[in-house]
Amino acid sequence: HDAQGFQGNLTAAHLLDGLLSPEFSHRSCRSRYEFAGYHKKSPHKPSPYLIAKLRKHEALQKRCGPGTASYKKALRRLESGEGVNTADTSSNNKDECRYLVYISFRGLGNRMLSMASAFLYAVLTDRVLLVDNDKAVIGDLFCEPFPGTTWLLPRPGLLSTSPLRRLRHFDQDSKESLGNMLQSGATVASVDGNVTWSAPAAGRTPPFLYVHLGGGYGHHDKLFFCGAHQRLLHSVPWLLFKSDVYTIPGMFLIPTFQHELDAMFPEKDAVFHHLGRYLFHPSNPVWSDITSYHRANLAGHHVVGVQIRVFQDKVQPPQQVLDQVLSCVRDEKLLQLMLPSSTSSNTSTSILVTSLSPWYSERIRAELAGSSTEVHQPSHEGEQRWHDAAHDAHALTDIYLLSTCDVLLTSGYSTFGYVAQGLAGLRPWVLPREPFWAQEGSTEGRGPCRRELSVEPCSHSPSFYDCKAGGRDLDLDSVKYIGRCVDVNWGIKLV
Numbered sequence: 077h078d079a080q081g082f083q084g085n086l087t088a089a090h091l092l093d094g095l096l097s098p099e100f101s102h103r104s105c106r107s108r109y110e111f112a113g114y115h116k117k118s119p120h121k122p123s124p125y126l127i128a129k130l131r132k133h134e135a136l137q138k139r140c141g142p143g144t145a146s147y148k149k150a151l152r153r154l155e156s157g158e159g160v161n162t163a164d165t166s167s168n169n170k171d172e173c174r175y176l177v178y179i180s181f182r183g184l185g186n187r188m189l190s191m192a193s194a195f196l197y198a199v200l201t202d203r204v205l206l207v208d209n210d211k212a213v214i215g216d217l218f219c220e221p222f223p224g225t226t227w228l229l230p231r232p233g234l235l236s237t238s239p240l241r242r243l244r245h246f247d248q249d250s251k252e253s254l255g256n257m258l259q260s261g262a263t264v265a266s267v268d269g270n271v272t273w274s275a276p277a278a279g280r281t282p283p284f285l286y287v288h289l290g291g292g293y294g295h296h297d298k299l300f301f302c303g304a305h306q307r308l309l310h311s312v313p314w315l316l317f318k319s320d321v322y323t324i325p326g327m328f329l330i331p332t333f334q335h336e337l338d339a340m341f342p343e344k345d346a347v348f349h350h351l352g353r354y355l356f357h358p359s360n361p362v363w364s365d366i367t368s369y370h371r372a373n374l375a376g377h378h379v380v381g382v383q384i385r386v387f388q389d390k391v392q393p394p395q396q397v398l399d400q401v402l403s404c405v406r407d408e409k410l411l412q413l414m415l416p417s418s419t420s421s422n423t424s425t426s427i428l429v430t431s432l433s434p435w436y437s438e439r440i441r442a443e444l445a446g447s448s449t450e451v452h453q454p455s456h457e458g459e460q461r462w463h464d465a466a467h468d469a470h471a472l473t474d475i476y477l478l479s480t481c482d483v484l485l486t487s488g489y490s491t492f493g494y495v496a497q498g499l500a501g502l503r504p505w506v507l508p509r510e511p512f513w514a515q516e517g518s519t520e521g522r523g524p525c526r527r528e529l530s531v532e533p534c535s536h537s538p539s540f541y542d543c544k545a546g547g548r549d550l551d552l553d554s555v556k557y558i559g560r561c562v563d564v565n566w567g568i569k570l571v
């Protein structure tokens with residue numbers, strides 16, 4: 077695939093078959109128009125219904141986004157702590173804008189998967205998605221996804237009493253969380269299975285609610301994935317949504333959303349593939365790093381991307397991981413790199429290694445000494461860091477470079493790898509890996525690499541609660557588009 081800049085003539089390929097809106101200037105976000113020049117053409121076309129939903133959602137973001145009269149009104153309401161009278165069905169009330177404020181935490185892969193989930197939920201529930209731009213991280217990494225407005229939540233003034241001022245304080249224990257509200261008697265369940273507000277005043281919806289969907293969340297937080305609780309949330313004007321996990325498979329199991337999701341995604345294994353390509357456009361400075369590295373090292377090569385993520389060196393020694401990588405590449409003939417017969421092809425081959433450590437790529441290079449295969453590693457950050465813009469930019473560069481590869485070998489459990497495979501549209505080979513809580517000496521995580529079942533990310537902490545048959549677990553094996561993950565045995569994924 078030739079690495080080309082955008083020359084000014086928009087084609088369907090530049091707009092990813094209609095996924096992207098043409099309503100942006102090229103200069104404001106080069107990656108939006110140049111993506112197609114660095115990536116293989118996707119075999120998955122976005123459905124016309126998905127495209128229509130996205131254009132409709134863009135209009136909502138513009139109509140209700142920061143700076144608009146509707147936004148100011150909703151902010152005033154939130155600040156005053158005034159709830160909504162659920163019984164008021166006047167058209168005036170119905171036209172009001174409702175918001176989803178996304179609060180991120182953890183590494184970039186986790187953040188991208190949970191942000192895509194928050195976005196799809198916002199689309200399904202007609203809410204405006206606003207992201208908490210704490211430490212300017214999201215604003216620095218990504219372009220604005222919606223034309224003519226911003227998705228960055230403006231910071232409330234110093235004297236504001238709005239909950240938006242204390243976003244970072246919300247957590248699983250917050251009394252305003254859905255889980256805690258359900259436990260504290262703020263709601264009542266009726267015999268017909270519906271759930272309504274009983275407090276602070278009967279029939280009055282609270283002005284905002286905090287939704288906690290993080291790994292390790294509790295039973296009551298997980299009731300988010302029940303239809304009755306979705307109806308309860310519908311009229312709440314502001315949802316503060318904190319998540320680090322991929323929750324889209326869970327949304328497919330909520331009956332109220334199934335019809336829409338079926339129409340939007342006839343191909344179930346391409347959900348993140350489309351949403352990721354729609355939402356995450358690297359900002360111009362990050363895109364410059366990606367494209368200059370690509371042009372200098374990878375352009376015109378057949379590239380195998382190898383993503384090496386090790387949680388604890390002691391549990392799984394580097395040598396063991398290296399051996400797994402080399403045997404996977406060899407056994408699965410990913411590069412045909414050790415086979416002299418591969419010289420029949422004229423294309424040069426390269427391995428792109430991403431890892432926090434430089435050790436693996438040095439070893440792989442030593443292993444391949446004498447062959448024509450080049451080994452590249454864009455950065456080695458040493459260790460994971462938080463709230464560090466340059467570190468996050470390197471992470472996004474690595475994820476994007478992996479997404480331009482022809483073949484991927486990723487590390488099990490890693491959301492970093494999931495994002496790369498999703499953007500690429502590739503089913504990777506996956507290295508089995510020890511879970512991060514494994515004890516030293518554990519034999520988990522040994523064994524040969526396996527091919528992923530689908531391009532979709534694995535959902536690590538799904539809700540197995542059967543809302544209808546309360547108390548019983550869902551029988552997921554009977555849902556045809558839900559499969560098990562090859563790397564996380566309790567995880568589920570769309571296939």
Ligand code: GDP
Nearest residue numbers: 183184185186430431460470471474490491492
């Ligand atoms: P996960 O922990 O593997 O699921 O992935 P996350 O992306 O959520 O968190 C890992 C974080 O560690 C990344 O966001 C980076 O900050 C850092 N990191 C891990 N592996 C790499 C890598 O290969 N390259 C770079 N640049 N950073 C990495």
